[in-house]
Amino acid sequence: AKHLRKHIQQTFLQFGHMKEDDCICKFFEILRAVSDFQQEHYKCELGQGWTITVELVIGSHGIGQVMNKDGPISLAEFNQIKAINFTHSEGDSKASLQLDIEGAPQPLTITGSSLAMVESLADLIDGYCRLENETTSSFISRPKRDHELPDLPHR
Numbered sequence: 001a002k003h004l005r006k007h008i009q010q011t012f013l014q015f016g017h018m019k020e021d022d023c024i025c026k027f028f029e030i031l032r033a034v035s036d037f038q039q040e041h042y043k044c045e046l047g048q049g050w051t052i053t054v055e056l057v058i059g060s061h062g063i064g065q066v067m068n069k070d071g072p073i074s075l076a077e078f079n080q081i082k083a084i085n086f087t088h089s090e091g092d093s094k095a096s097l098q099l100d101i102e103g104a105p106q107p108l109t110i111t112g113s114s115l116a117m118v119e120s121l122a123d124l125i126d127g128y129c130r131l132e133n134e135t136t137s138s139f140i141s142r143p144k145r146d147h148e149l150p151d152l153p154h155r
Contacts, residue, residue, distance in 0.1 A: 041066070042121055045111040048096075056110065058124055063099075063108075075108060076101050078132040084122055084140045088115055097122050 039059030045051035055066040064072025088095035095118035098107040112118035
C-alpha cells in the first residue's frame with residue numbers, strides 16, 4: 001500500500017502543473033492505449049430477405065464491416081448518407097435501419113437484435129452525419145405510431 005501511494009503521488013506530480021485542457025488531452029492519450037473508444041462495434045445483420053451476420057464498425061472514418069485482422073472494409077462514409085429510415089414491427093424483437101446512400105443502387109439495410117440497439121446505432125450514425133454535413137437537422141425518419149401520446153395536462 002505504501003509503494004502504491006508513493007507511485008500515485010509521483011504520477012500526480014507529473015500532471016499537477018498542466019493546464020486543464022492539456023490534462024484532458026493527456027487523459028485521452030493514455031486511455032487510447034487501453035481502450036479503442038474512437039469506434040463502436042455492433043453485431044448485426046446486413047441485407048434484406050437474405051441476411052448475413054457481420055460486425056459493423058462505426059467511427060469517424062464512416063461505417064465499415066470487419067472482415068479480417070487488416071481492419072474494416074468501408075461500406076459508407078457519412079457524407080454519402082442522405083437518409084436513415086427506421087423500421088420496427090410491433091411484437092418483433094428485431095428492428096432495422098435502411099441507409100439511403102448516394103450513388104448506391106439500393107439502400108444499405110442493417111438489422112439489429114433489439115429495438116434499443118438499433119435506436120442507438122441510428123442515433124450514432126445520425127450524429128456523425130450531422131457533424132459531417134454541419135447541420136442540426138436529423139437524418140432519421142421514424143415510423144408513425146399507431147397511436148399518439150396524450151397531451152400534457154394544463155395547469
